[in-house]
Amino acid sequence: MIRMDNVQKAFDDNHVLQGMNLEIPKGTSMVIIGGSGTGKSVALKCILGLIQPDSGMIYVDGKDASKGDRDAFLARFGMLFQGAALFDSMTVWQNVAFRLLRGSLKRPTEEAREIAIEKLRRVGLKSDVADRFPAELSGGMQKRVGLARAIAAEPEIIFFDEPTTGLDPIMSGVINDLIREIVTEMGATAMTITHDMSSVRAIADNVAMLHGGVIQWTGPVGQMDASGDPYVEQFISGSAEGPIEAVR
């Protein structure tokens, strides 16, 4: 389980997180929604330790995330970045097998390549993609390679940062379905940040609405439409009228 207790983070005068509290039960898929610039990515990066919170505590399975063996902690995570963040000096299979080619999870090169190709197949890419470079792939294919890299070492917890941004609706649907299938079959705990409502409905077990640096509402995805929360209702409807300012 992941728990955030009163997490605060400011960048100069911009107070992004102002006491964020959130619980993600083990084996469930939490989707955090909210407008651009509301701190969704910052929250995710705080959990991973990529950004240090100014105050508050983050626990993973009851243990303080800022203490202990950092490599062992990160080995439990996989992450799909918004722009895929593939290493452009490496081929696709080397990207996917990055963790398997070095460090504590190191495997023989041939075995790592086979696992990478298997993971590529799992996300719907053929083996002939393996020896191409990321720059030779479309945006949707890059996202799928990023997804394959995120699951290559079979992590317990997977983070998805805006998984469908920049993709057409069909490719978005493919990615959403893949995420849902993979999270279910791996039994992983998932945390997704998005403002794409079709992703929310496809991926989420639970939803949290982040606005003003705090979680305004959280609950099961099935209750989202009838939440009664003005922030959630405005976000779902996409209306300019409501508590969320249209001009930020």
Place this chain on the structure above:
Amino acid sequence: MNPITALGGLGRAVLSLLAAFGRVALFALDAISHIVRPPFYPREFGMALLNIGWLSLPVVGLTAIFTGGALALQIYAGGARFNAEAVVPQIVAIGMVRELGPVLVGLMIAARVTSSIAAEIATMKVTEQIDALVTLSTHPMKYLTAPRVLAALITVPALVAVGDVIGIAGGYTVATQNLGFNPATYLKNTVDFLETRDIVSSLVKGAAFGLIAAIMGCYYGMNSGRGAQGVGRATKGSVEAAAVLILAANFVLTGVFFSL
């Protein structure tokens, strides 16, 4: 302007400069410490050796040969004013080995390697590749900085040595083909005149300049701002800082080797 305000502004500027030096010094110490602490990344080190050392050879060679040739012409023309044309071999050798070889190679490395390192790492930063490295349990300082710094530390002195030899060869070619020097006498004068201290100073300068070039490229890359403008600023800043620091380090090292 109020003198107190002016003094305050000056104080802030000095403090800001000292803070920047402090940040770079801490970054350099961190980078060097990662060179000797596992895990090591031999593939990245090999790529850095190739990029910094081998692929810099053409530009270093061309710079050195033209500089050596021009130096021979200048010394001959200048020496002719007081009948000292015969000193061409000695002054070309000493000029190339002590000063022009290391400085020009250092500046060429700043232009070619520092800019490339800064742009590559800055682009990795803005496209979240550095964050991706961290989530894949890979320390960016170990994976990106340490191999480049170690490779520069090893290859730049070698490039300086090659530059020194090619520069002297440029002077030799011009002197023997255009200025009427005897080839055997030219070589004998060159070898006899150079001291071990000249060669050691050249190699030490090369190592120092390599360290500066790689550290500044990595530092500016790791600390770049967002977007294309951030990458551009990081690249420009890294080359400016590396060039100035190389020239300053050259002054200090020349003082250490030849004035004490």
